Amino acid sequence: MVERNLDIGTVILAVTLTVVIMGGIFLMGWRLSEEKVSDLERDVVSFEVERRSQEISRQIAENLPEKNCEALEFAVEQTIIDTQNLADRVTEYEDSYKLQNDNFRELKKEYTNVLLEYWLLTEKVDDMCNSSTVRMLYFYSGQNVCPTCEDQGTIITHYRKKYNENLLVFPLDMRLDMRHLNILRETYKIEDYPVVVINGDTYRGFMDIEEMGEVLGKYMNEEPLNGTSEMVEK
Amino acid sequence: MIFIDLLYIFFFSVMIFSAVLWGIVYYANLDKIKKDPPVDRTRRVTILVPAYNEEDCVGETIQRLLDIDYPDDAYNIIAINDGSEDGTLEILKGFGDQIEIIDKKNTGKADSMNVALKRVDTELVASMDADSYPNEDFLKNMVGYFKDEGVSGVTPALKLMRDENLVEKIQWTEYIYQIFLRKIFALFDVQYVLPGPGSVYRTDFLKETGGWSEDTHTEDMEVAFRMMSEKKKIENTTNSVVWTDPPSTFRDLFKQRTRWYRGYVENFVKYRGMFMDRESGNLGVFFLPLNAIWIFMLVFLLTHVTYNLLLMGYQAVQTYMLLGYYPIDLTLTLQEIHLFHLFICFFVLVGLGMIFLSLFSAGEKINIKKRWLNYLTFFTIYPYMFAMFWVATFFEIARTRGKIKW
Numbered sequence: 065m066v067e068r069n070l071d072i073g074t075v076i077l078a079v080t081l082t083v084v085i086m087g088g089i090f091l092m093g094w095r096l097s098e099e100k101v102s103d104l105e106r107d108v109v110s111f112e113v114e115r116r117s118q119e120i121s122r123q124i125a126e127n128l129p130e131k132n133c134e135a136l137e138f139a140v141e142q143t144i145i146d147t148q149n150l151a152d153r154v155t156e157y158e159d160s161y162k163l164q165n166d167n168f169r170e171l172k173k174e175y176t177n178v179l180l181e182y183w184l185l186t187e188k189v190d191d192m193c194n195s196s197t198v199r200m201l202y203f204y205s206g207q208n209v210c211p212t213c214e215d216q217g218t219i220i221t222h223y224r225k226k227y228n229e230n231l232l233v234f235p236l237d238m239r240l241d242m243r244h245l246n247i248l249r250e251t252y253k254i255e256d257y258p259v260v261v262i263n264g265d266t267y268r269g270f271m272d273i274e275e276m277g278e279v280l281g282k283y284m285n286e287e288p289l290n291g292t293s294e295m296v297e298k
Numbered sequence: 299m300i301f302i303d304l305l306y307i308f309f310f311s312v313m314i315f316s317a318v319l320w321g322i323v324y325y326a327n328l329d330k331i332k333k334d335p336p337v338d339r340t341r342r343v344t345i346l347v348p349a350y351n352e353e354d355c356v357g358e359t360i361q362r363l364l365d366i367d368y369p370d371d372a373y374n375i376i377a378i379n380d381g382s383e384d385g386t387l388e389i390l391k392g393f394g395d396q397i398e399i400i401d402k403k404n405t406g407k408a409d410s411m412n413v414a415l416k417r418v419d420t421e422l423v424a425s426m427d428a429d430s431y432p433n434e435d436f437l438k439n440m441v442g443y444f445k446d447e448g449v450s451g452v453t454p455a456l457k458l459m460r461d462e463n464l465v466e467k468i469q470w471t472e473y474i475y476q477i478f479l480r481k482i483f484a485l486f487d488v489q490y491v492l493p494g495p496g497s498v499y500r501t502d503f504l505k506e507t508g509g510w511s512e513d514t515h516t517e518d519m520e521v522a523f524r525m526m527s528e529k530k531k532i533e534n535t536t537n538s539v540v541w542t543d544p545p546s547t548f549r550d551l552f553k554q555r556t557r558w559y560r561g562y563v564e565n566f567v568k569y570r571g572m573f574m575d576r577e578s579g580n581l582g583v584f585f586l587p588l589n590a591i592w593i594f595m596l597v598f599l600l601t602h603v604t605y606n607l608l609l610m611g612y613q614a615v616q617t618y619m620l621l622g623y624y625p626i627d628l629t630l631t632l633q634e635i636h637l638f639h640l641f642i643c644f645f646v647l648v649g650l651g652m653i654f655l656s657l658f659s660a661g662e663k664i665n666i667k668k669r670w671l672n673y674l675t676f677f678t679i680y681p682y683m684f685a686m687f688w689v690a691t692f693f694e695i696a697r698t699r700g701k702i703k704w
Contacts, residue, residue: 065530097637
C-alpha cells in the first residue's frame with residue numbers, strides 16, 4: 065500500500081503559469097487589436113486629409129473663372145481606390161473580431177463620417193462637372209435584421225471590382241446610432257435592408273447578380289446586361 | 299465575445315494547462331527520465347506469451363525472448379496456444395524444452411493469461427503479445443523498480459516495428475509521444491494502463507486480486523486501474539523498448555482504438571469511485587477529470603470543425619451560385635489576424651516542443667527527411683481521427699447499450 069499524496073504544489077504552479085501564459089497571449093491579442101485599430105485610424109486620417117484637399121480643390125475650381133473639371137475628376141478618382149481599400153480593411157477587422165475594442169466603434173463612426181463627407185463632395189463635383197462616376201449608397205444591417213445583406217455585399221464587391229473607379233460604393237452600417245444615418249434613413253424611407261441608392265435612385269430589397277448588372281449597366285451608359293458577369297466585363 | 303469563442307478560450311486554457319503541467323513534471327524529474335533504479339538482486343520472472351493464430355510472428359517473439367540479456371535460470375517463458383487454427387502450436391513446439399507450452403481451447407487472451415498465471419511461481423510475471431518483441435535489455439531496466447514494495451507494475455516504451463504506410467506513420471509519432479507521456483504519467487503517479495506488450499507485474503498482486511479481468515475490452519487497462527485503486531504504484535522505463543506490430547489499415551486501427559476507448563469507458567465506470575477521490579491521489583483528483591475534459595473537448599472540436607468545414611463549403615457554393623465563379627483571395631492582411639491566431643502559433647510551438655521531448659525520451663532522432671510525413675499527419679490527421687474514434691466508441695456503447703460483446 066502506498067500513501068497517495070496530491071501534488072497540489074505542482075498543480076498550483078501549473079495553474080499560475082497557465083494564467084500568466086493566457087494573460088500574455090491576451091495582452092498580445094489586445095496589443096494586436098490596438099495596432100489594427102491604429103492602422104485603420106491612420107488610414108482614416110489620411111483619407112480625411114485627402115478629402116479635405118479635394119474639398120479645397122473643388123472650392124478653388126468653383127471660384128475660378130474657368131472650371132478645371134478634368135483635374136478635379138482625376139483627384140476624385142485617385143481617392144476612390146483609397147476608399148475601397150479602407151472599406152475592405154474595416155470589413156476584415158469586423159470579420160476577425162474577437163476582443164472588444166471600444167476604439168474601433170468610435171473609429172467606425174469616424175470612418176462613416178468621412179465616407180459621407182466624401183459622398184457629399186462627389187455629389188457636388190458631379191453637379192459641377194457632370195461627372196461620369198456612378199455613386200452607390202449601400203445601406204446594410206446585421207445578419208439578424210438582414211439575412212441577405214452578406215450576399216448583397218458579395219455581389220456589390222464583385223461589381224465594384226469590375227467597374228473600378230467608375231463605381232463608387234459607400235457602405236453604411238445602419239446599426240451605428242448616428243444622427244446623419246437616421247436622416248438618410250428617413251430621406252430614403254428605409255424600413256428593410258438591403259437598400260441601394262444609385263445616383264439618387266432608390267432600389268429596395270435583394271438584387272441578384274443579373275438584376276444588379278442590369279441596373280448598373282444603365283448608369284454606366286452601357287447596354288442593359290443580361291446578367292452574366294462576363295457580360296458586365298465587356 | 300460570443301459563447302463559442304469563450305468555449306474555445308476555455309479549451310485553449312485546458313490545453314495550455316496540460317502542456318504546462320507535463321512540462322513542470324518533466325523538468326522537475328529531468329534526472330529520472332532516462333535513468334532506472336539499479337538492479338538490487340536478480341528477481342525471477344515468468345514471461346507469458348498468449349497466441350491465437352500468430353504463426354507469422356510468434357516464432358520471432360519467442361526467439362527474441364530467449365535472447366534477452368538476463369540470467370537464463372532467472373526467467374522462463376510460458377507460451378499459451380489459445381486454440382489457434384494455424385501453425386502456431388507447431389512453431390511453439392519447435393522450441394522444445396526452452397519454453398513451456400499450454401495448449402487450450404480458444405477462450406480469449408485474459409483467460410489464457412489466467413490459466414498460465416496459475417503455473418507461475420516466480421516473483422514477477424511479464425506479458426508479451428505474440429506480435430511484439432523486446433530489446434535485449436528489456437528486463438534489466440525494469441526489475442530494479444520492484445525494490446520498492448509499493449510498486450506492482452512497470453511499463454516499457456512501446457515502438458512500432460515499421461512505419462511504411464500512412465496509417466502506420468500516423469501511429470509512429472503517437473507511440474513516440476506516448477513514451478514521453480507514459481513516463482510523465484508515471485512520475486505524476488497517474489498511469490492507467492499496463493500495455494499487453496512488455497509490462498511486468500508483481501505476481502502476488504495478480505494472484506491475490508484475481509489475475510486479468512475477463513469482463514472488459516481492455517484487461518491491461520483494468521489491471522492498471524485495479525492497481526491504482528489498491529494503492530499500488532505503476533512505474534515506467536523509457537529504456538526498455540518493446541517493438542509492436544501496428545494496425546496497417548484504417549479499418550484495423552478503427553477496430554483497435556474503439557476497443558481501447560470502450561475499455562477506458564468501462565474501467566472509468568467500474569472504478570468511478572476514484573473520480574475526484576482524494577485517496578486516489580493525482581489520478582482521481584486531477585487526471586481523470588482532466589482526461590474527461592480532453593475527450594469532451596476533442597469530440598466537440600471534431601464536431602465544430604466538421605460543421606465549419608461544411609459551412610465553408612456551403613458558403614463557397616453559395617458564392618459561386620451568386621457570382622458564377624468563386625473569388626480566391628490568398629492574401630493575409632494585418633486586419634485579418636486575431637487573438638485565436640496567436641493561440642494557434644503558441645500551440646504549434648508547444649507541439650514542436652513536446653515532439654522534441656518525446657524524441658529525446660524515446661532515444662530517437664528527428665530525421666525530418668525520413669519522417670516529415672509522420673510528424674505532419676500527427677499534427678493534422680491524428681487529432682481528427684482520435685476524436686472520431688471517440689465519437690464512434692460512444693455510438694457503439696449506445697448501440698449495444700453497454701454490453702461487452704460486439
